[in-house]
Amino acid sequence: MHFLLADATVAKVVEASGGLDTTMLSGPDTAMLLLTIFVLAVFIGVEVITKIPPTLHTPLMSGSNAISGIAVVGAVLAAGTGDGMIPKVLGCIAVTLATINVVGGFMVTHRMLGMFRRKD
């Protein structure tokens, strides 16, 4: 993304936000790189998840749901680096919601999977 390099403020925000440091890259721009990562990750997801048996589909949903709470990373950055009230407040609400998703999701999955232990 050439504009990132051109625009110092954006580059700074992205750096602070733990985004890819585009100065490390040469050649193809960041958007294409990210798109590549996205598509390859989708394929990995399909490969792995196809092998999950139907018995575990509910824990799969709640567990993958917790993983999608990864938005909490973005929320932490928004709440922490926010310039002014609005980004901070939005970020803070997002942190709360995403954390409910993450903590609740992993915990309830753990609870469910405990029930699937082999019974002797």
Add this chain to the structure above:
Amino acid sequence: MDPRLVQLAYLLSAVLFILGLKGLTRPRSAVRGNLLGACGLLVAVVVTLFGAGLDYRLIVGGLVVGSVIGAIFAIRVQMTEMPQLVALFNGFGGAASTLVAGANLAQTETFGRDMLVATALSGMIGAVTFSGSLIAWGKLKEFRRLDKIRIPAQQIVNGLLVLACLGLTVAMVNGDGSTWTVVAYWLISSLALVLGVTLVVSIGGADMPVVIALLNSYSGLAAAATGFVLSNTVLIISGSLVGASGLLLTRIMCVAMNRSLFNVLFGKMGSGGSTLNADDVYANVKSTSAEEVAMLLEVANRVVIVPGYGMAVAQAQHAVSDLRKQLVARQIEVDFAIHPVAGRMPGHMNVLLAEADVPYEALREMDDINPTMEQVDVTIVLGANDVVNPLARTDPDSPIAGMPIIDVDRSRTIIVVKRSLSPGFAGIPNPLFAAENSLMLFADGRQAIQDIIGALDAN
């Protein structure tokens, strides 16, 4: 912290997510898999917290409050309410993505076009996920008011809303001036909120597994879009893993109903050209008693139980698990045959039965058990209807024509536990109930199973 260290940590958490999902491929390794996933998230959050000079006050508050609320939900929820909980969590994830993209937009002055596209998508998908999930949650909670809502010309309304969102996205990307960009963003998100409602509100209970799987996928895609906005690789990778997972589950559910995704979302379940009259179909229904069922079970070698949503409603899972233990103690082989769309979410029946102490080896998939149905002495259908309706095989005009079913009609004797002869979600009569080898046990599911156990004990 060196940004490259942050990137390495994100890579580590992405690897942990993939290993975690891999762990879920077997019940034995599943607990560890889930813990690996949780570790991955912890790594990502900790590294983010230490990665840049952040203002911690608000963050810590949000993390603590969110953790407490999430933990309370996770500990308190009943297993029968899992679909509601997953729907609610999906919604929270979607809302978080929309808010993050909005916050990012509010504090950045110059945006490239591709980043604006990602921002608009993030807002749109996140908002649809949020409102759609809340409606799904309400419908699963059986708020009657939601069922009464009818949206006139629903497909046109949905279509217009999608077009409006896309049009605004184009305008937002091509516009100049940050105020317009921000206004357009929130307009898109608001319209998407309405879209989530209009998409989900008219979808019926038995189609809920598809809706929840789809919303699960959306919550992942929203996170991935937010990842594009922030150029953050861990968001993109985990978002796309979840997106793929949800889409796969959606497909499995659709195949199990022999309906296209489009048909589930936009179509009504057709009333079909079938002219079957319930009174004709049910002319020769034979009813039975718990004592008679107990006698049949005593002399059986192989018994199969087919649970449906009705089992969850009647809270009969513990009773049915006791029945299984009784029969197994008498050297009778007992399996559960589980249709992919039984219940209100993928795998719903399995979780309920696992909670009730049924070992997972006894939970058999439809395709796995169907070829052996002819060797089954007694099949007990408990709270299932459409998924065992032989019309799916025999009547090409039926609304469920071609839907894969559990072939209970091929077993020697069928006991159907049901309160009445009322139709299932498809609204059609079920000739299984009147079949020569069928017996109806008219009762509440839990009471009926307990009575059978009582009769077995008495003998």
